[in-house]
Amino acid sequence: MYLETKQLTKKFGGLVAVNNVDFSIEKGKINAIIGPNGAGKSTFFNLISGFHPPTFGQVIFKGTDITTLPANQIAKLGISRTFQTTNLFEQATVLDNVMVGHRLRTESNLFDAIFRTKRLQREDKQCRDKAMEVLTFVGLQNITHKMITNISQEEKKRVAFALALATDPEIIFLDEPAAGVNPDETEGLAELMQKMVDYGLTVCLIEHKMQMVMKLAQKIMVLNYGEKIAEGTPDEIKNNEAVIKAYLGG
Ligand code: ADP
């Protein structure tokens, strides 16, 4: 088993946001989590990536229990994520946004910064090279100097992908990667996710655009009121009674 949750549960006061969810993510594939608003999808990501401690249950990554690890340590193990709302520095360039995001994870300290040590200079170069590498991967190599405020919504999504890729993850969680972009641009983002998998990464995405999920994902889990109500291939999900009911409100 690659990455697995066991009875994963999160309560916020009396609200059970994620309820007893057993799920396993398939390595080297596109996995997807779907479900109505408020179903617990983002919370599920927050539990796996260490942003919230679960109330109950476990997260196992390659045989290791990572349930109680803090977010930065989980990131170091190769688990990366994007957020539903992308917080970029609007008045900084594409390149600077990725470099700053990456630098937050490097080893330099205040001493290095004040005395511009060799280590810092080396890290600066590594940081820039890495940022250029991931920006090229996501297709933004020609607009690295543009301000975030001057680029499109779809390009911002690509910057968010680049940020998540800069830590050299092996698995990447994307929270509604195509929200707020038009159908043509959605197609481009779908191709980019496919490229990540072709490159050897494992992808897990949350998505509302059903057509995109059905076309892209190999394995889908459906959450409703925090509970897993179905999982399987796109064909299995399409024909699942409980899923049809949840979506049609029957
Ligand atoms: P989804 O991503 O599927 O739309 P969320 O995981 O964001 O759903 O939310 C699931 C439920 O948990 C919602 O009812 C939401 O209001 C609640 N919730 C999410 N985060 C918090 C939080 N930090 N504190 C309290 N309630 C939260």
Ligand code: MG
């Ligand atoms: Mg959400």
